[in-house]
Amino acid sequence: MARDAGPAAPARPLRRDAELNRRRILASAREVFGRRGLEATLDDIAHHAGLGVGTVYRRFPSKEHLVEAMFAERMEEIGKLAEEALKADDAWQAFVDFTWQAAELHSADRGLREIMLSNRFGHEHVAEEKARMVPLITRLVERAKAAGGLRGDFAPTDIPLLHMMVGSVVEFTEAVDPQLWRRCLAMLLDGLRAEPGKATELPHPPLEAEEVDEAMSCWRP
Amino acid sequence: MARDAGPAAPARPLRRDAELNRRRILASAREVFGRRGLEATLDDIAHHAGLGVGTVYRRFPSKEHLVEAMFAERMEEIGKLAEEALKADDAWQAFVDFTWQAAELHSADRGLREIMLSNRFGHEHVAEEKARMVPLITRLVERAKAAGGLRGDFAPTDIPLLHMMVGSVVEFTEAVDPQLWRRCLAMLLDGLRAEPGKATELPHPPLEAEEVDEAMSCWRP
DNA sequence: ACTATGTGGAGTAGGTATCTCCCCTTACTT
DNA sequence: AAGTAAGGGGAGATACCTACTCCACATAGT
Numbered sequence: 001m002a003r004d005a006g007p008a009a010p011a012r013p014l015r016r017d018a019e020l021n022r023r024r025i026l027a028s029a030r031e032v033f034g035r036r037g038l039e040a041t042l043d044d045i046a047h048h049a050g051l052g053v054g055t056v057y058r059r060f061p062s063k064e065h066l067v068e069a070m071f072a073e074r075m076e077e078i079g080k081l082a083e084e085a086l087k088a089d090d091a092w093q094a095f096v097d098f099t100w101q102a103a104e105l106h107s108a109d110r111g112l113r114e115i116m117l118s119n120r121f122g123h124e125h126v127a128e129e130k131a132r133m134v135p136l137i138t139r140l141v142e143r144a145k146a147a148g149g150l151r152g153d154f155a156p157t158d159i160p161l162l163h164m165m166v167g168s169v170v171e172f173t174e175a176v177d178p179q180l181w182r183r184c185l186a187m188l189l190d191g192l193r194a195e196p197g198k199a200t201e202l203p204h205p206p207l208e209a210e211e212v213d214e215a216m217s218c219w220r221p
Numbered sequence: 222m223a224r225d226a227g228p229a230a231p232a233r234p235l236r237r238d239a240e241l242n243r244r245r246i247l248a249s250a251r252e253v254f255g256r257r258g259l260e261a262t263l264d265d266i267a268h269h270a271g272l273g274v275g276t277v278y279r280r281f282p283s284k285e286h287l288v289e290a291m292f293a294e295r296m297e298e299i300g301k302l303a304e305e306a307l308k309a310d311d312a313w314q315a316f317v318d319f320t321w322q323a324a325e326l327h328s329a330d331r332g333l334r335e336i337m338l339s340n341r342f343g344h345e346h347v348a349e350e351k352a353r354m355v356p357l358i359t360r361l362v363e364r365a366k367a368a369g370g371l372r373g374d375f376a377p378t379d380i381p382l383l384h385m386m387v388g389s390v391v392e393f394t395e396a397v398d399p400q401l402w403r404r405c406l407a408m409l410l411d412g413l414r415a416e417p418g419k420a421t422e423l424p425h426p427p428l429e430a431e432e433v434d435e436a437m438s439c440w441r442p
Numbered sequence: 443a444c445t446a447t448g449t450g451g452a453g454t455a456g457g458t459a460t461c462t463c464c465c466c467t468t469a470c471t472t
Numbered sequence: 473a474a475g476t477a478a479g480g481g482g483a484g485a486t487a488c489c490t491a492c493t494c495c496a497c498a499t500a501g502t
Contacts, residue, residue, distance in 0.1 A: 015469060051480075053460090054481055058480080063460075154408075160393075161401075165389055168388070172381075176428065176439070183424065183425040186425075187409070190416070203403045204400050204401055204404040211397045211398060214396070215393055218397070219392065236447060264490090274493095275495095
């Protein structure tokens with residue numbers, strides 16, 4: 001009785017042309033959300049895929065569903081980067097490498113930036129993945145501080161702020177010099193280094209974890 | 222023949238109630254643009270002043286004119302800060318102080334941030350004031366570098382990026398912890414310090430002045 | 443009391459967005 | 473080869489939003 005259900009098809013498999021178009025939609029969404037952010041319309045995405053809007057709505061009940069389908073896997077990527085970084089020997093270098101890699105992903109995808117720093121889009125799987133990342137990043141930070149590379153007053157909750165800053169530079173300059181964020185991140189990281197007697201005392205305490213969450217809920221991209 | 226024209230009234234002076242309302246509009250605009258940015262509608266500003274939209278349009282021909290009237294003087298403020306900073310003895314400290322003061326103004330006014338970093342709003346006077354500021358800031362930066370406090374590879378065109386970064390943190394966290402930007406700016410400034418052999422070589426050259434202009438024209442707040 | 447001046451806010455015009463509907467086309471089955 | 477269930481296209485319904493106008497009514501100042 002049970003029909004041969006493909007690896008990712010719980011019900012009836014799609015007709016061949018429909019399956020092809022589903023992939024076209026996802027590829028198009030990846031590109032369009034990446035370039036224009038989540039404010040891009042499904043019309044845009046459909047037409048960029050050479051399809052009509054109706055086709056998109058047949059496959060994904062709402063924009064929200066498409067976003068969720070798109071970004072769950074991309075967030076897993078970042079989680080894996082953090083896991084990898086925790087295995088490295090040099091804790092400071094691991095922290096630096098992770099930061100660069102994450103920034104690399106962020107810089108290339110405006111939609112990813114928006115979904116990482118806002119709670120307005122993406123629920124379920126996306127939220128889970130975010131939650132899973134918190135302890136990883138905390139350990140990464142604490143390890144780098146313990147090893148003496150990262151300044152002692154840095155906090156895990158500063159990480160989203162760091163990506164916020166890099167993201168804002170990307171948005172500001174990508175039309176003119178898409179690599180400029182590297183310059184800013186390099187200067188930022190110089191400021192995060194533990195300097196025996198030199199670093200100025202920070203004039204303000206870090207956010208609490210819940211405050212980060214609240215900020216993500218209030219913030220509009 | 223010449224009627225007694227008040228100090229800021231080239232033609233006939235406004236009726237007393239009208240003048241009062243004009244001030245109410247400016248005060249309301251200052252607050253609403255400051256909180257919600259230039260996307261705030263004139264309806265919002267009018268109602269926040271306890272007036273109707275028509276009254277605002279009678280006094281200011283368009284939103285653009287109101288914006289121009291609002292921000293010209295605020296930009297002059299920043300220009301004066303730079304002039305003051307150029308008079309100070311300690312070049313590095315002057316640079317740091319100016320940066321903190323400018324950030325203070327930016328952090329308190331979303332409209333100001335938008336007008337400083339975008340060319341989409343504000344023409345004439347605002348643009349002049351921006352242009353006037355460029356050589357001041359350039360001198361401030363060069364002086365701080367010559368004195369050995371500021372890292373040698375910093376460029377004057379990095380200043381807008383710095384404010385962009387601080388502004389993005391403000392926007393992200395103001396609902397939760399409106400002073401948090403201070404923490405980020407402190408870390409940033411630590412990264413700008415000249416460190417004899419320590420600072421990493423920056424992986425990317427700075428923007429040219431014209432590129433900053435272009436970025437300001439492309440960028441949407 | 444008279445009138446030039448000022449006011450309020452419903453209304454206009456024009457835009458953008460998400461999502462639906464229905465007629466036509468296509469892939470697969472028998 | 474024909475039948476049919478599924479898929480596709482895109483105009484348009486609906487629901488917003490914006491900047492700005494217009495005019496009946498109100499008021500300051502003489």
